[in-house]
């Protein structure tokens with residue numbers, strides 16, 4: 092199978108093209124066509140001579156994802172289902188915010204983490220996505236925006252779609268290097284957020300390479316007993332291990348970390364849980380933000396319901412009054428299959 096051009100950093104592509112007898116500078120030219128001029132065919136790269144153009148076409152592909160279906164919400168959210176070259180399906184979501192356009196990317200086909208509230212976790216991991224398949228999701232959304240001719244650019248990326256990014260660490264890190272390169276897609280590091288279910292060893296590694304992007308950790312419960320019921324991963328990485336990794340990350344990067352907390356009715360949304368969370372955060376509060384997430388019920392997990400709005404606000408107030416930085420995640424696409432993985436899981440079960 093030919094390789095996708097979107098899987099290479101500029102340095103990697105320079106080396107690869109050099110191996111084919113091209114000048115290293117050819118890679119800069121190719122990147123310009125990929126990310127600035129957004130060519131979708133090799134024949135559009137008119138300033139690359141015919142021989143080199145043919146060489147590119149012989150060894151590489153420009154599009155390895157095909158749109159399979161798309162759902163559009165009245166709030167502007169668009170959920171894309173892409174078919175990969177091996178016919179697997181993945182979800183990518185475009186969200187419109189006041190601050191710009193953000194794309195939520197998937198990192199694996201399915202997921203093995205098995206969070207008990209998650210639609211994606213119902214379909215076990217089939218394989219990791221390559222770096223190119225991660226980058227190309229953003230490119231496909233950008234092509235869609237280009238065709239709409241509203242002169243809009245993807246400005247933010249959240250690595251929060253299906254899969255555990257740190258279970259596909261090397262490909263995800265490579266993709267981030269490509270996405271944030273100012274000669275390429277040029278999405279600033281501070282506009283990129285990676286969310287992990289709490290693979291503590293990988294949080295250490297991520298801190299060491301400090302890509303200057305944002306890190307979010309899915310905590311969802313303040314005690315091991317409760318977190319263990321909601322997230323299987325807590326058996327491998329207890330809250331203590333996760334918080335040790337948080338401390339290491341804060342020490343190494345001095346960057347604020349986000350703790351994600353999905354509110355499940357009468358499971359983790361009581362005042363006592365908020366107080367336990369405050370105690371857990373302790374003196375890390377100046378570098379911590381808690382993101383409260385309203386739950387999107389999925390038919391397969393009937394044991395979980397969405398917390399009442401008043402309960403959500405009370406939880407928020409309790410945290411705020413104790414000086415915890417806290418926000419409530421805005422919901423997107425509630426009139427389409429809003430929960431991550433729902434569209435894919437529907438198509439696969441159909």
Ligand code: SF4
Nearest residue numbers: 202205206209212254
């Ligand atoms: S929430 Fe994320 S990590 Fe957990 S099962 Fe779903 S996709 Fe996997």
